[in-house]
Amino acid sequence: MRHYDYIIAGSGLAGLYTAYHAAAYGKVALLTKSGITESNSYFAQGGIAAVTDEDDAPALHFEDTIIAGRGLCDYPAVNILVNEGPQRIRELIAEGMHFDMEDGSLALGLEGGHHRKRILHAGGDATGRMVTSFMISKVINHPRIDIFENHSIIGILKKNNICYGVRTWNLVTQSEELYTAPHTFLTLGGTSAIYKRTTNPHTTIGDGLALAYNAGCEIADMEFIQFHPSAICTNSEEAFLISEAVRGEGAWLINQNGERFMPAIHELAELAPRDIVAQSIYGQMRQYHQDFVWLSLKHLDSEAIKRRFPTIYEKCKELGIDMCDRIPVAPAAHYMVGGVRTDLNGQTNIHNLYICGELASSGIMGANRLASNSLIECLVFGKRAVEASRQYRPTEKMPHFVARYHYNEQYAPMYILLKQQISRLMTVHAGIIRNATLLQEGLEQLKILEKDIPAEEDEYYSLISHNLITVARLIISSALTRQESRGGHFREDFPQSDEKYLYHIVQQKDKEIKTIPINVNM
Numbered sequence: 121m122r123h124y125d126y127i128i129a130g131s132g133l134a135g136l137y138t139a140y141h142a143a144a145y146g147k148v149a150l151l152t153k154s155g156i157t158e159s160n161s162y163f164a165q166g167g168i169a170a171v172t173d174e175d176d177a178p179a180l181h182f183e184d185t186i187i188a189g190r191g192l193c194d195y196p197a198v199n200i201l202v203n204e205g206p207q208r209i210r211e212l213i214a215e216g217m218h219f220d221m222e223d224g225s226l227a228l229g230l231e232g233g234h235h236r237k238r239i240l241h242a243g244g245d246a247t248g249r250m251v252t253s254f255m256i257s258k259v260i261n262h263p264r265i266d267i268f269e270n271h272s273i274i275g276i277l278k279k280n281n282i283c284y285g286v287r288t289w290n291l292v293t294q295s296e297e298l299y300t301a302p303h304t305f306l307t308l309g310g311t312s313a314i315y316k317r318t319t320n321p322h323t324t325i326g327d328g329l330a331l332a333y334n335a336g337c338e339i340a341d342m343e344f345i346q347f348h349p350s351a352i353c354t355n356s357e358e359a360f361l362i363s364e365a366v367r368g369e370g371a372w373l374i375n376q377n378g379e380r381f382m383p384a385i386h387e388l389a390e391l392a393p394r395d396i397v398a399q400s401i402y403g404q405m406r407q408y409h410q411d412f413v414w415l416s417l418k419h420l421d422s423e424a425i426k427r428r429f430p431t432i433y434e435k436c437k438e439l440g441i442d443m444c445d446r447i448p449v450a451p452a453a454h455y456m457v458g459g460v461r462t463d464l465n466g467q468t469n470i471h472n473l474y475i476c477g478e479l480a481s482s483g484i485m486g487a488n489r490l491a492s493n494s495l496i497e498c499l500v501f502g503k504r505a506v507e508a509s510r511q512y513r514p515t516e517k518m519p520h521f522v523a524r525y526h527y528n529e530q531y532a533p534m535y536i537l538l539k540q541q542i543s544r545l546m547t548v549h550a551g552i553i554r555n556a557t558l559l560q561e562g563l564e565q566l567k568i569l570e571k572d573i574p575a576e577e578d579e580y581y582s583l584i585s586h587n588l589i590t591v592a593r594l595i596i597s598s599a600l601t602r603q604e605s606r607g608g609h610f611r612e613d614f615p616q617s618d619e620k621y622l623y624h625i626v627q628q629k630d631k632e633i634k635t636i637p638i639n640v641n642m
Contacts (some may be wrong), residue, residue, distance in 0.1 A: 284301075317453065354448075
């Protein structure tokens, strides 16, 4: 058992930034499931949304976020994001982070759903890698931060609704290790790799979601899975992301007849919010019985494209695609809009357990995340959570916890097979277009798969197999409950939005599904 002042689980931008900020106040353990660079943040191409231009204003960023969120954003959370975001950017720059510049000013891009150029980027289309690498450089040699790679979180240490730390599984030694602290932060990312076609690293399968749910946390808005409209479509299942910023620079979506289809669907055309673009592409794919549409750049300046998007250009070249001509693209699971319900300081309903980043459901995203709001959320709410944690002074005596998990190696193939089965199930039964029949069949299939999981108590592979079932069930159950179409949730049996569903759907272990009103009080 190791004791720290802060435990940070996850090494995306939320985890790195939170660890760095927390290190000012105590000793930090930073735990990550794989390597420190394996995260959605690291691979994010688009950028960070924040108001830095005098022609822009937080009120305009607020309005764009609310519109994209389709009526389900909580106003106080969005207000905090847009007003505190610029200061977090200024602090990053003061620490030495270099964003791309143009004529002596920050180079700002435009992305879907934004009515102003406010997207900061670094290294062109390598913003996630640049800002994450910058934060890695800050934490990796920090004297108060210890980094533990290859440590998967398998449980929350809890007593009397107070969190005292985490159980981890050391993937190298194949053994359990306990970490305790007065303050525990889960920044474990989303769950999009539970789908067959995804832009996420293969590790992003909702571990944190299952952990929090099993510990008794409230889970909100899980029906809203954001499918990124434009990921390269190849013969393999790999779905390399084509940043929304490419459409921001003027690329067109073309169907199999060579026609642009987005201008007739939305006033922002290719820059409409992601849910609309993804569903529109899917509609074209169904109409023409094709696996993709084209993203055309042939009308743009090829040299400018190569300079602005060097990473994407090289990836296309590697795949035998001429980015300056056209790219075959199709939607792929990209972002978990819902997550673990928190207050405005990242606190869950379990004392001393905080959630930041994609894993959190703070009320910002609503039914559909506005492009590039994710990275700025990591900064804003990571700092708020650390500052809020300082108000707590532990008075309870630390309970005694013991390691209890073991592993049975013969179950490893079973887990790998289950992961493949669930990815296919989720793609078919809870994908971009849903209906009651598909969703209900998905739940029934989950019951069948669950029966095949070995009933060996406190066994590692059995635990993570049940976690996969839990995550899939949370998504499907919420999608069945919301009998309307809104944002990242489209029901072909209920294709219209319905005002009576203007609430958050909340699930909690061993309790009935409940609803919570949207908070529109500023």
